[in-house]
Amino acid sequence: MKRHLVSAADLSRDDALLILDTAEELAQLSGRAVKKLPTLRGRTVVNLFFEDSTRTKTSFEVAEKRLSADVINFSAKGSSVSKGESLKDTALTLQAMGADAVVIRHHASGAPARLAQSDWLHGSVINAGDGTHEHPTQALLDAFTMRRHLNAGAGNDLAGRRVTIVGDVLHSRVARSNVHLLTTLGAQVTFVAPPTLLPIGIENWPCEVSYDLDSVLPKTDALMMLRVQRERMNAAFFPTEREYSRRYGMNGIRMAQLPEHAIVMHPGPMVRGMEITAEVADSPRCTVVEQVANGVSVRMAVLYLLLGGAVFADGPADTAPRTDSVENAQ
């Protein structure tokens, strides 16, 4: 595996399966009373969040602590238009703090790539979501969830499974990472969205495109609903919330069109009433809560593999790992 995880496209099939298999082993831990491994004891992981994201940040933090890493939460609140302290200066600060890995969430597409390519810091860079570019650990937890339901077992991939991703593909880092990873794992991806919410050039992506959700549902093994922000209608991406949910929203009637075994996924946070109704969100086929739990296992696996955890040893950590917080208002 590479030293960084910036794009899901960086992962070979073997890399991806190694992460999923490792995550399965680590997931066994959560069923036990003592959940900590000493694997990353003495290693420092920084959560560098330029954008608020409680769920992703919490997920990484839990994963880091279960591996006994020292955790520094570094929140740099800046807007996407004002520059504030430069990414470079922040990176140099983290380097000085001895960061072994930096988990970065940034509103600018490409910020993690910049960090990884620069000589500003030497630790591993893990992309926790950059702008409208990628969110590779989300794709990994999605693939992990799909594999459990559709082709469970270590070493198994998603060959031949049909995944339909519905919603704001244009602005979705989840969609971009998923198309890379799912294709690598052999799945067939279909995007469904109004044409305004699909990027130019998508005809060259390794996926199918449809504007008609109803025709795709019967040929779906996993359905992923993407969040659609209401503000998009102000920029004329679609006329009204009602029209969007009529044409592209998931509801009980549509759920009945899915094959028996199909699951409904959502990366969260859901906008109920927009892309998904309560009936679907609360149904047993919806894996949203499961995805959250899987997120921790997958992120543990990524950290473990990138930081080259010395021994995959059992047992509790004997010292309590530290957590420091640095607020860096910009």
Added chain:
Amino acid sequence: MNERSERTSDTVSYLIRNAKILGGAPQDLHLADGVIRAIGTGLAVEADIEIDATGMIVLPGLVDLHTHLREPGREDAETVLTGTQAAAMGGFTAVHAMANTTPVADTAGVVEQVWRLGQEAGYCDVQPVGAVTVGLEGKKLAELGAMHESAANVRVFSDDGKCVDDAVLMRRALEYVKAFDGVVAQHAQEPRLTEGAQMNEGQVSGELGLGGWPAVAEESIIARDVLLAAHVGSRLHVCHLSTAGSVEIVRWAKSKGWDVTAEVTPHHLLLTDEMVRSYDPVYKVNPPLRTAEDVQALRKALADGTIDAVATDHAPHPAEDKDCEWAVAAMGMVGLETALSVVQQTMVDTGLLNWEGVADRMSHRPARIGRLSGHGRPVSVGEPANLVLFDPAYRGAVNPDSFATRSRNTPYKGMDLPGRVHATFLRGRATVLAGELAEQGGPE
């Protein structure tokens, strides 16, 4: 050229041996008293300095229609002095200084200031460009006539960096400057179609998740502008044309006999949006790098004359404005010192243009568009000695540390580019000699 600006040329005379004028057979040139005194083989004349130019090309001094000198206001990025030194190092003897300074060059006072700074620097003639609208805000015409009547004698007007997108304002500007043979140089960018734009909209922007700058945002403005220019019978110049579609529109306008000219930058002749995959802001520029198909169309259009001129859009930025994430980085690249090499690589070495063609697109035509009477002249006896001596056999990696410009934001760092300026002469005075800047204000 401004008669008023004439410096007395120094008294040093030069004998250039065995240089290929516009790529022709080797000849000697004798430069004295600011002019080309003699041209011939085996010239038997005395000169203070003799230059062995075997293998080198002589071109008329290059003329840039599009240079950002940043002074006044952003002297941390460039000054008129460092910018004109960079120009001289690139073989230029005249540059048009864009109006987007702080304050904006929208009054006679500011354009005269820039013009005087150019005079004092002495490395290259500086022809200020005046803003079309007050503060580049696209609301109200600037005092175009006053800028023309000033010592700076402005004839080219541009809100470059911003588009004059209001159709009525553009029409009026085109009409108004006819009174003094002016031209509006339009930065063609439909603002609504480019809100949040970060790079060319296409395959790569979709994958990278960066806001798209679609070709149609440039082409729709050019289409409107050529029609406006035709309607009011005015001259129009299109800045940094960057797409295959824009080429088609300009070609069509020219076929109608309309007075439309266009420029292309060296970087749009060489680089594509694939470079953006690195997210390195050194590739962030406006208009953005386009596709390989666009690059081919631009080269072809420059070769057949649809595009009149190569213009650098030299846009210096301090390191901190590029040493950051893509979204907040400044747009622009330095280009004066690499322009001729990029043109050799993309146009000459590919067989699309000979050196005569290079002289036409980088000197004669831009001088004519800017109405600079002392530049873009033929290389013949009696003409002002505005010349560049270029060694096309040189090969080497671009080293930004050797640049004269104050900024280092070049996309060509470490890239092997052909050719190197050996000497530049401004009215017989060497501004560059043996590849080094010559001291100004006294003979070498």
